[in-house]
Amino acid sequence: MKPGIVYSSLFIFSSLFFFNCKVDPKIVPVLPSDNISETVPEGWPQPNYTFSTNPVSEAGFILGRALFYETLLSKDNTISCGSCHQLTSAFANTDHKLSHGINDLLGRRNAPGLFNLTWHTSFMHDGGINHIENQPPAPITNTVEMGEELENVVQKLQASEKYRKLFNDAFGDELVTTQRMFKAITQFQGLIYSYDSKYDDYKRGKAQLNETEKRGYSLFLDKCNACHKEPLFSDFVIRSNGLPVDPSLNDIGRGFIENQPQNYYKFKTPSLRNISKTAPYMHDGRFSTLQQCLNHYTGGITNLTNLDPLLQNGISMTEAEKADILAFLLTLTDYKLLSDQRFADPNFQ
């Protein structure tokens, strides 16, 4: 294929349309030179968010990345999104069970991995946020995370020459608004895709699973896939998998969002992609190993309030079957993503 021709004709055409409609010609959704673009891998469902009102541009992505790693977003200028979401752990946080914010304040939940976010139907462990563009203000204003007022963030960025230029590149003028910030952050975090694991290569006929992994795969389809549904390894439904309540946190999950008894202790089903890299596990990071997660399903389900019907009798697995499933889970690690410098902190490149 000759991408050059395609993109340049695309550019000419798009300029015509932009010209007609008097939209700033700088916002041209060409693909960034480092080849990051909206993608739907073959065989995947359509994503829930499509950038239709937030056209992807290279400058938008670069601004979003700068903001993701920007400590000015926090009250004392010490914490960025990247402090809690690290590339090498698929943007989860391996250091901490519960998140650590400004002034070493302890959050109440574990930072999940960030990838394939445009398929999610809601955000946070309780699914309280209904739109990917509305996610960034939550950590920024959360007093135990970044603890800053949106107004102050806008002022700090507007006062920075670096950001006036980046906003100008991305949006055609230097004005900083929360809307532009959140759309740019979405262009960054919404384009973090993970579809290059050994499992994916196997599905594309480019790699083999060994016998253990194959057995694990079929056991997985049988016992886990109803909730951790492939290819995203989640159906993103909010439900209870029966974890006993930690009385020191008393996290009622979905109950905080919709305060009715039938919503208590329900949490969003997490994706199991990159699961070997996103320890510790569960909404409060209570388990440090995958073995503990598997043991939960065979013998640890004790909280019956609102327990998902599929787990009424737990999941029966022999130790050998657990070992097979574990081997399969390890094939879900996307090593290309974990070292993809396009998503790394630009301040250290």
Added chain:
Amino acid sequence: MKSGLNKVRFNPFLLFLLGIFLLTSLSCKKEDTQITPKDPSPPPASQYGSLYLEFSHVVDAQLLEFGKKYLNPSGDTFTVSKFMYYISNLVLVKEDNSLFTQAESYFLVDASKSSSTKISINSVPYGKYKSIRFVLGVDSIRNVAGAQTGALDPANGMFWNWNTGYIMLKLEGAAPSSTVFGNTIEYHMGGYKGVNKTQRSFEIGFNSLTAQVAQDKNPKIRLQTNINEMFSNPNTVRFATLPIVTSSGANAKLIADNYQDMITFIGLE
């Protein structure tokens, strides 16, 4: 740098067509948000004028002053320190029942900022209008549409970050009968869907008067928002039992059902 993109096979021509399609459908979006008079034959460009809405704030018969003591309908004393709400989706109804819909109409009225209590609607087609429709609050569509700006900027403090949704109306103050620390009262009315929605639609007639928009006529419609309507009819709300409502649900619905008639017509200039 090579990307994972190579793994996904694109037909360049299809991609090209898709690109054109997306661009044509996206780039002209601005057009849709222009004013779209429902009038079958829109008047020529010159035949548009302005109309103003002016809100005054009262507690029953008394003008609102922050810090001043008032009585609610149950006789409980309270003071107000903050009062803000959204007005959106303005529609003007002509004498012949045809409609003028003001696109992109989202306004944040803040009782402490006099500039925010006057709303000007420009580009109103000439004609005689007999009533106005609007939503107190923000429609459900904008509650699920991602990052917004202007009046809907979350930096305005009328947005829930942890549980997405706009605060339709916010009243803060104090009441001796409130059992909360500092005798605080706090009503952040939110919830946009299903039975828990707190946005309310109004249609307000001008008492058989008409507001005429013409070359030399830019009428001002004076409206009044009565805070005490939040605390009774049909649901009695006492500060001792319900001093704080800051999440959506049954309590927020109680108060929203009360305030669905809190804005009334008081005059035309």
